[in-house]
Amino acid sequence: MPIMWSRLHAELGLSPTPLTHAMVVRAVEAGMAEADDLDWKQALPPEVEKKRLEFAKDIAAMANTRGGLIVHGVREENERAVGLTGVPNGERDRQALRSFANRYVRPLVDGLQIEALDGEAGEPGLVAVFVPPSPDTPHVIGEKNEMGVPYRYGTDTNWMSESQLERAYRDRFTRRGDDRAALDALIDGLIPEIDLKQGVWVAVVARPVAPLPLLSGRPEREGVTSTMLNALELVSEVFGKSQGRVPVLNELLSDGPIINPRNGLRRWVIRSNHYSTDPHELVDCALVELHHDGSVALAMGCSSSCVVPASPTGSPMFGRCL
Structure with a gap:
């Protein structure tokens, strides 16, 4: 890179x-x-x-x-x-x-x-x-x-000096704790948005380990759309459409959610039921949040209506990465 x-x-x-x-x-x-x-x-x-x-x-x-x-x-x-x-x-x-x-x-x-x-x-x-x-x-x-x-x-x-070194180590351990808390907050922000009754959900969150450059303002709508389209293209190249993994994210392509993402609080939100008029309706298949600080949160439903059969427990599966 x-x-x-x-x-x-x-x-x-x-x-x-x-x-x-x-x-x-x-x-x-x-x-x-x-x-x-x-x-x-x-x-x-x-x-x-x-x-x-x-x-x-x-x-x-x-x-x-x-x-x-x-x-x-x-x-x-x-x-x-x-x-x-x-x-x-x-x-x-x-x-x-x-x-x-x-x-x-x-x-x-x-x-x-x-x-x-x-x-x-x-x-x-x-x-x-x-x-x-x-x-x-x-x-x-x-x-x-x-x-x-x-x-x-x-x-x-x-x-x-010795005191500076002591502070540097203390800051390292504090920073790691803050990173874990930030990832937990991203996961917690996804849970109210998705319908856990639909079956198994896979959620992945990530955030930069270093702050982004000080740019002028937040990402624009066109940049968010371009980022998502490039990501879907990369998924196709890595996994191949024949393996059945792409259709989950392709739900976001239908009816234009990627073309017209919602502007949320310090984030852009792309959801599979983008045109729902019910503010309490939960996401039924796929949700992506692109935060202004570079963090990303993704939730994908794995019910039969998406790609693979649901687990009998119906429990969510979550992942975190830095």
């Missing part, structure tokens, strides 16, 4: 879109300044132990703060980009960087992306390293008895 959002996007006034060589060129021409979530590097770390640790330190520091972007191949002066130097960005070069991070950073930074950015013929290549905001902070670097916990403070990298 390409790098879709970063400080560079925000400074250039761009919406989420794959990061490109041309964007970096624009940032350099504008003299974009470094920040706690943007770092310019002139070269790749050489095959020297100390420099490898320095690279790992940069990764851990951003992960321990709020994530960020490191671009190798950009020269800076006074913390502002002033020119492209270029770096080797082949598969072997990028794999070496990933190996450094995997060796020295604990726990591993999930979702770390290392991409090659190539411009037109003759332009120097770049390597972009995207460090996501991590739910597993604090991340420690080093080996054996030489270990530390770095973090970003503006454009500087500092080391956590």
Whole structure:
């Protein structure tokens, strides 16, 4: 998956879109300044132990703060980009960087992306390293008895004190508890909407582990429709219509629920009985909620009217994922 959002996007006034060589060129021409979530590097770390640790330190520091972007191949002066130097960005070069991070950073930074950015013929290549905001902070670097916990403070990298480390671990455990509570709330929000007397229901909820970029406003209706149509197409590709799994979600295509989703409280709602005039009527087959914070809640009925026979117990089945 390409790098879709970063400080560079925000400074250039761009919406989420794959990061490109041309964007970096624009940032350099504008003299974009470094920040706690943007770092310019002139070269790749050489095959020297100390420099490898320095690279790992940069990764851990951003992960321990709020994530960020490191671009190798950009020269800076006074913390502002002033020119492209270029770096080797082949598969072997990028794999070496990933190996450094995997060796020295604990726990591993999930979702770390290392991409090659190539411009037109003759332009120097770049390597972009995207460090996501991590739910597993604090991340420690080093080996054996030489270990530390770095973090970003503006454009500087500092080391956590004992009290800061204590707070970081406390925040991690609190965050995990909040994540579980948020998933429970999504499930609880589905239950009043579905008719459990119809048989077995399968419900799945998910939410981002990192907050979405600060965009202008909530998702628009057209974007919600496009997202759902793409999701149904993906279901068809993965499972195949012949296996009977697609018709459940295809209930949402009939009579246009996907084309005209309902605008709920901080969410868009797509339901199989979209045109019901009874406000107390329960969903009879399929329900999807796309929340403005990126969370998704899905409930599918498994009664004979949908796809598969119902369980004699008629009990709901629920799943949660982060």
